[in-house]
Amino acid sequence: MTDQPPMKRACKGVDCPNDAGDLQCPTCQKLGFKGSFFCSQDCFKKNWADHKKIHKGSSTTTSSSSLFSFLRSIFPPFAVSYPDPETGFFNPWPTFNYTGPLRPVYPLSASRKIPNSIPHPDYAADGIPKKGRTFARTNKPELLDAKSIQGMRKVCRLAREVLDIAAAAIKPGITTDYLDEVVHEACVERKSYPSPLNYNHFPKSVCTSVNEVICHGIPDNRLLLNGDILNIDVTLYHEGFHGDLNETYYVGEKAKADPDTVRVVETARECLNQAIAVVKPGVLIREFGNIIEKHAKSQNCSVIRTYCGHGINSVFHPPPNVPHYAKNKAVGECKPGMTFTIEPMIALGKYRDVTWPDNWTSTTIDGKKTAQFEHTLLVTEDGCEILTARTADSPGGPIPRLELKEEASQS
Template structure:
């Protein structure tokens, strides 16, 4: 970060109103991208969003085969695209990825469906959108449809099914509802949803690995319908062995409870930063760690917007809840370290120690008196809580750095 900006320019940090200084992103410097930030803190805070710029400069990265791959299986043609990568856990990607699935042109597409880039207008970090009655009703509709799609995919989870097969279910379920799957081509993401298995925290790319009895899997679903986005995710047990694993149950049910406790605190006037205190306190009570890199977010006609919603304690989240605002809370909780690394696909985020992670997410509407969970479970939704293990079965996890 030592190259000076040639002219005064705006800082590209998330919702940052400042002018850039002479601090340049090292990766951008390597790629000759003019990207200067106002401060080191702003750069760190904006990293999870900013790194999409690096992806966008290589639009063919998901179309071309990797330069170094393991020997393809002679029967299936499957291979590990990164055989020399030092994986943190036992999970491995199974390529080649299936062909990009298409959405009929008759269904409205978001702006990134062709370019891969959102190209949202600049807004201040504390500029939170308040929806009118029409916008609120549109959010209710898209969030209900998003729940329906998640439930349809979740009902198919079983040992032996691949996450790519789940992606096909998600894709077709979106089309049936005249909706576009928001992740598809968002910053060049190649699939219609994210499937995150075991040590994957988030942004797992659906591939040809069959789910195994004993796995856990998070399905993250987002729909674009009538100009608005809905967003939710849940973590599920795969097979009976998974539910019989006390660490799986402790992790998943605590994460579910973290979200529930945070939602119970939503009402007008509550500071966004308070949710992280609630979430981390409960996670620590079960000796679990909270991932800090990724945040909840505002959502409406934009897929991601203000406010950012950190999930860890003593954070610097900006803003307060106000009637008419819609946003997500989506805690990611780990059995071990809260730190993460990203696979060479530039998407799949995994725990640094290879231990398992779970996540739950809802899209919320702040009302005059409290909160409406727009993506709430239906009475017959698959999954749902199971009984927590007895205290003596809880093992020690390291949620320190």
């Protein structure tokens, strides 16, 4: 048996091409975080500002092992598996207790750039939204004038175009990172900023949520498989307004042949349509959740409660909050000129959720599939206008239900 050379470690310095030596971050050592090796002291110092973010939620001022154990039960330890020598890809959190079969495939590509000639929202530079964050009238939705309504119609039409372009590109064997590129370029072509990019430091231009991912999935290098379902959540910022929509799509014919997969996707679609059907002046915001949960339960599905619909206009997420579950305590009623989203997230199993260590990707607690649909709506004098409505050429759309399985959903 011959001696094998030691496995090389990648330096944790951003874009550093060197192999790491034995120099490890001392704070990571104290906290039990693995894999934080650097090639040199200078490289460690240079990357400290970014690297120290992984210590968030941990204390370096106490030696209490019980405190460390408590914190680590909330914030999983940072651990990096070594890149596959053939592909260079890896799972960044190999010790994380994933709830289903899906795994992230890193490294992520760099965040894509937007030309300076395209107007940027206020958070584009530092990741911190500012507009609309005030202590005054925090629950009072804005009622738009005629000019602002026209602005919302335009951005929502563009957002629909971008989503349809991305949806047309879906097929087994492509990556969600490729779809991020498709969305990004389509936004730039329309002189629009992709609203998710650097919103609270989200690293990509679109959210792509596969199978058990409820929402906020980060595009990466995992290949889409025949049998997957994929939600694409697109938001554009154009001429001062945001337009937001999403749909869940079947990846390949295998997905359309599974009764449970079809059940959760079509139930989510129907839940949104039934809620939209009652939108008109005077309807209470909390009523949408009653409608959505009633239909979801009738189809043996559950409603995710952590995330809700929201107001949208010149601000990405202003009032009102729009919960999707029954007997919620949402404040307010529909009034002409309001623009908001309804975006129910429906699961085959339990409604509770777990977030990956990236602090974005939210999955079902039991790893079962989940689907979501979203429209931006304008309340009119006698009903509502679906600003992000599908067109005759929009990819996707409903398919016939298949025979349901007998297995009961747990909620």
